Amino acid sequence: MKKPTRKYLLLAVIALGTWVWFRSGDSDEKRIRKCFDRLAECVTKPSGEQSVMMAAKMHNLGNVFADTCYFECERAMMTGDYTPEEVSSHAVRARSLFGDVKLAFYDLNVLLSGEGRATATVTARLTGTMKSGESFQETHELDCVLAKCEDDWRINKVVVVQVLDK
Amino acid sequence: MKAGDDSTEAPPRNALSRFFFPSLTPGYVLRVLGIAACAYIVFSRVLIPLHINGTSMEPTYHDRAWNLCWRFRYRSSLPERGDVVVVRFAGMRVMLLKRVVALSGETVEFRGGKLFVNGEEQVEPYVATPCDWELSPRVVEEGKVYVVGDNRGVPMANHKFGQTSVLRIVGAPLW
Numbered sequence: 001m002k003k004p005t006r007k008y009l010l011l012a013v014i015a016l017g018t019w020v021w022f023r024s025g026d027s028d029e030k031r032i033r034k035c036f037d038r039l040a041e042c043v044t045k046p047s048g049e050q051s052v053m054m055a056a057k058m059h060n061l062g063n064v065f066a067d068t069c070y071f072e073c074e075r076a077m078m079t080g081d082y083t084p085e086e087v088s089s090h091a092v093r094a095r096s097l098f099g100d101v102k103l104a105f106y107d108l109n110v111l112l113s114g115e116g117r118a119t120a121t122v123t124a125r126l127t128g129t130m131k132s133g134e135s136f137q138e139t140h141e142l143d144c145v146l147a148k149c150e151d152d153w154r155i156n157k158v159v160v161v162q163v164l165d166k
Numbered sequence: 167m168k169a170g171d172d173s174t175e176a177p178p179r180n181a182l183s184r185f186f187f188p189s190l191t192p193g194y195v196l197r198v199l200g201i202a203a204c205a206y207i208v209f210s211r212v213l214i215p216l217h218i219n220g221t222s223m224e225p226t227y228h229d230r231a232w233n234l235c236w237r238f239r240y241r242s243s244l245p246e247r248g249d250v251v252v253v254r255f256a257g258m259r260v261m262l263l264k265r266v267v268a269l270s271g272e273t274v275e276f277r278g279g280k281l282f283v284n285g286e287e288q289v290e291p292y293v294a295t296p297c298d299w300e301l302s303p304r305v306v307e308e309g310k311v312y313v314v315g316d317n318r319g320v321p322m323a324n325h326k327f328g329q330t331s332v333l334r335i336v337g338a339p340l341w
Contacts, residue, residue, distance in 0.1 A: 007192075008192050008195050009190075106255075106256070106257060106259040106260050107255065107256040107257020107258065107259050107260070108256075109256060109257065121256045122256050123255040123256040123257060123259065123260045125260055137220070139255060139260055139262075140255075141255040141256045142256075163253065163255060163262070163330055163334065164253075164262070164313065164326055164327060164328035164329070164330050165328045165329050165330070166301070166327065166328040166329075
């Protein structure tokens with residue numbers, strides 16, 4: 001291999017290494033992203049989900065939210081303060097309506113405001129099949145506030161943004 | 167090719183081979199990087215690929231069709247009545263495709279499935295399915311437009327429409 005080619009390859013390897021190192025860092029923003037990943041994982045229900053798996057997911061779901069989380073989501077009839085246990089029981093009831101359901105988050109923008117608080121804007125997309133066989137699809141923009149609790153980020157406030165107002 | 171000529175002209179097989187498996191010269195690497203950077207900029211900032219998921223814009227735009235969102239469509243002008251626009255949520259990975267039916271300050275209503283703007287019935291050649299929507303008159307707020315999908319064959323409660331901020335409009339479909 002020619003010397004200039006080797007030089008370019010070396011530069012590419014250095015750039016790739018820097019990118020991997022940067023991506024693998026455990027920053028607050030990355031922890032917040034993981035928090036949303038956990039939330040999506042807990043809400044997602046594959047068809048034929050075992051009850052043991054459901055119980056484990058609902059337990060983990062409680063760990064995603066702060067001791068008190070404020071919700072403003074008229075569509076899901078959730079407005080006010082909820083404890084993690086209340087959120088979990090609400091999720092159990094909602095999940096029971098579906099044969100399968102998938103929650104995915106897109107375009108997560110995190111803004112760290114210091115003092116262990118952060119705001120996040122994200123698009124949440126819920127797709128699935130109702131028990132009746134009807135397919136279901138909902139997309140909403142969420143404004144969230146997160147609080148840092150013992151090195152971990154918990155969701156403290158969830159407000160559904162009205163993108164289209166009839 | 168002349169006999170004994172050592173010109174750079176290669177036999178067809180070699181040319182083909184070189185085309186698909188070129189030698190990794192610095193110039194070639196730079197060209198590839200340049201093309202990749204241009205493609206990234208164009209398809210993330212100027213022409214965003216859209217995969218239409220849903221039937222709310224039938225029959226104008228079909229479910230599972232592909233299109234491109236032209237970001238500069240409203241750089242120097244505002245959306246007009248009848249325009250099909252792309253409305254963003256938190257970002258640009260999930261967006262809505264809707265038609266502008268009323269502008270800010272205008273009164274919009276549905277009466278017996280017909281669209282009325284400022285009390286006048288609108289001719290909507292793009293609507294193929296009759297409907298029975300009923301929506302009381304409402305004034306579109308300042309800085310907003312009223313958007314509706316072309317597919318009125320679904321119950322009004324299941325159809326996402328309403329007024330949205332002009333700032334949420336990120337462009338228009340290219341075709």
